[in-house]
Amino acid sequence: MRPLILVASAVIALAAPAVAESPNDAPVAAAVAAPTRTPANVARDRYRHPAETLAFFGVKPGDTIVELWPGGGWYTEILAPLSTSGGGTLYAAAPWAKGLNRIKQWQGAKPDVYGAIKLAEFPATGAGPTVPDGSADVVLTFRNIHNWRFGGKDNVAEAFRQIYAMLKPGGVLGIEEHRLPEDMDSALEEKSGYMKRSSIIGFAEAAGFELAGESDINANAKDTHDYPGGVWTLPPSLAEGDKDRAKYLAIGESDRMTLKFVKPAH
Template sequence: MRSLLIVASTALAITIPAAAMSQARHASEEAHAAHMASEAIAAPTRTPANVERDKYRNPAETLAFFGVKPGNTVVELWPGGGWYTEILAPLTKAGGGTLYVAAPWERGLNRIKEKQAADAATYGALKLAEFPATGAGPQVPDGSADVVLTFRNVHNWRFGGADNTANAFKQIFAMLKPGGTLGVVEHRLNESDDAAKEEKSGYMKESSIIAFAEAAGFKLAEKSEINANPKDTKDYEKGVWTLPPNLREGDTDREKYLAIGESDRMTLKFVKPAS
């Protein structure tokens, strides 16, 4: 009996340091990722007007929440003018990772191509892909991505109908490795509002996005209020584009909308199950 107790005690003594070492290693990796993200956010290649919007978009906190690491294979969906691309490109390049930018093939990547042409050192390694994939252009290989990110885009897919939105989430699910992460930032509609507003206002309900993601096979891992804005009343005739940076009302109530700032946004982290 005594020998069994000695063995059990020895095993416990070994297990505890191993767990502590694992936690320390994880903390070190997170600190390294945060440091490299900070350097990418401070990169001189970023557009000054984009830097001004960091206060609304909180890139350091958002990327940390989604667990983006410099060595990851990252997919940015529908990058538009490349606000996040300006951060993700130097981040993945410095860390030996890979960055795909994916959008409708005929028109969605033109501004990214302009960035590549103007600054090959920063953007030359980007891989362009079509999303949603139709066969018109290259696609992100199935099971290749560690993280897929979409910033304020789900409402665009929703404009095309529920079937198009469901298909987009299915394609995202296919891109990811088992255990991979989908990070979603989106303009947030109040749960009590009429769901019909999703088809014209640019805002989406959290419950709607969660439903689309779960139907595709994702599990909701965590929510964050990093990008929340309680000043946003979400009742504008011209939708979310009334607020900065679009300011569709022009000079009408301009100061009022500038004081509100950019939209109230949900920040949702989903995981593709490992099995």
């Protein structure tokens, strides 16, 4: 392994705070254990560590939570019962309206579980309702910033600007993203699905955020980050099909950084 990677890993490991127990741990654990979660999603907890990740971000059941680009709803299955348990509010925000189709289907099929989720457009273009400015306690996005990056740096900058606006002063932005080692070519961010820690911090700080903490909860030292087909070579996508399937299953899901930013209270 290249020396710079070792140095970066050491710095991150030293900076990563332990996830301490808090009064919010029990409701988060209950939401992770919700019987409404699909077995296939539960099987991926060993890679995604949802209880530890949400505890690190400080998510509370009474919060106004915004999940950006929920996609297939992996985290939505946890956030919906968590929010309901504490009388909080959960927004699912994505491109209007196709990006919210899965959530809409769930709302129709299981209104008791997902019916209270508010739907919003993100990034806002005027096509749909938005998360009101200054209303969110926490905004979460899981493995999505690379998608914004594919649309260009200006798109990422605008996304962070809109996130900053929707948060209350003192509010938290929690990011989990596929990690591109700092000594690899930055051009890979445009196609590989991996992002550099420095890039994400740069976009966040330019929007006004302050880095409040980082953790290796979702790190994976087995990930070599150098697949011609990008991060989708690894589970759960396994884009190569049966080619080297056992090898990629042994690696597991990607190496991910977990970053916590705060909107300054002043």
